[in-house]
Amino acid sequence: MRLLLVEDDDHVAAALSAVLGRHGFDVTHARSGEEALQALLPGDRSPFGVVLLDLGLPDQDGFEVCGRIRKRTTTPVIMVTARADTRSKIHGLNLGADDYVVKPYDTGELLARIHAVARRIPHQESAPGRSRAPEGDANVLSLGALTIELPNRRVCVDGSAVALTRKEFDLLALLAQRPGVVFRREQIISEVWRTSWEGTGRTLEVHIASLRAKLRMPALIETVRGVGYKIVVPVR
Template identity: 45%
Template sequence: MRILVVEDDDRVARGLVTALRNSSYDVCRVATAEGALRAPTADVVLLDLGLPDADGIDLLRRLRERPETAIIAVTARGEERERVRGLRLGADDYVVKPFGVSELLARIDAVLRRTRAARAGTGETAPPIHAGPLTLDPGSREADLDGTPLALPRKEFDLLALLASRAPAVVDRDTILDQVWEATWESSTRTLDTHIASLRGKLGGSGTVRIQTVRGVGYRLIARPG
C-alpha cells in the first residue's frame, strides 16, 4: 500500500514517514506541489494545504482528477469553513495539526476501506494481497497458501486480508474490530479470539505463515519469503 506524504516541514514529514513505514506502508515524501504532481500514483495522499509553491486547495483539485487515489488533507487550518471547503473539493478526510499517529492511521484505514467499497460497487477489483507464500484476492475472495487453496468464511478472509495488508506491523484489536466487524462491544472480542484460533489452525500446517499475539495490543502476521 503506497502513501504519498506532501509536507514541506521536514520535522513533521520525518515523523509521518517513520510512523507510516513502521506500520508497513510504502511511503514517498515530497515537499512541493510540483513534486506531488510528478510523484508516482499512490493509494493515499496525505496533503498539507500550506505548501510553499502553490495553494494546497488548487493542488487538491488537480489530485482529485486521479479517482483511484484517496486524499487526506493534513493541515493547521482547523476552522470549520476550511474543513468544509476541503471536503467539498474532494478530500476524503481532514486531519488538523497537531494530531496523534494512532488517529491518523485509523483515518487512513477508514478511507482505504471506503475506497475499496466504492471500487466494489463499480465492479473495479482491488489488487491481490501478498505476504510471503500467502496470496489473497479481494475480488474473487480466494486465498492461496504455498500453492494450496484455503477455504475461508467471509470474516476469516477479511481478518486475514487486514493482517496481511499490514504485515509485519501489529494491528491493534480496536482497529480489527472496527474494520472487520464494525463493532467494539465486549462480546465481539471473544469472536475475534475465536476467528484467530481458527485461522491459526488453517495456517499452521505450512510453517511459513503465522499469526503472533502481541499482548495488550493486537496481532501481527509473520510470513517467511515465498
C-alpha cells in the same frame, strides 16, 4: 501501501513517517506542491494508495495543489492541516479531498482514516507477492499456496479446502487484502466484530491462533508486537 506525505516541515514529516512506517506504510516525502505533483503519475497509474496533504506549503497553497492532484489522478487525498475553520473544511472537500484532518490529531484516528479512504477506492497498487486468480479476478486472492474466494467464502491451501468459521474467514480476508500492511488490533476488532477493543482482545488472539493451526501456515500471519497483525506472503 505506498503513501505520499506532502509536508514542508522536515521534523513533522520525519516523526509521522516513522509512525506510518511502523504500521506498514512505505512513505515518500514531498516538501512542496510541485514536488508532490511530480511524484504522482497521471490517470490510474499512481504509485501511491493515499496522499496526505498539508495546506501550508512553501510554493503554493495546498488547496491549489489538491485541485491539480484531482485533475491528474483519482488517488485519495487526505488534507492534514491546522486550519480548523468550517469554511476551509468545506472548500477542501469540494475541491476533491476525500477527508480532512485537523492538527493536532490522534495518530490512531489518522491511521483509521487512511485505511477508510483506501477501502473506498479500487486498489491501484500491485502488492508484492500477491496475485489475483483466476485471470485477474478481483474476488479471488492468491498468496502462495493460499487461495481465498471472497464471494463464496471458500479458502484452499494447495488446492484443498479449509473449513473456517465466519469470523475466521472475515479476519483472514481483511488481512489478506492488504499483504504486508499492519492492521491495528483496534481496527481488526472494529471491522470484524463490529465492536470496541475493550474485552475483545483475547477473542482476537484465539482466532489468530486457530487460523494458523487450520491453515498449517504458522508464518503467514505475523504478530507485530504492541500494534497488531499483518499477512506475510510466503516465498515458495
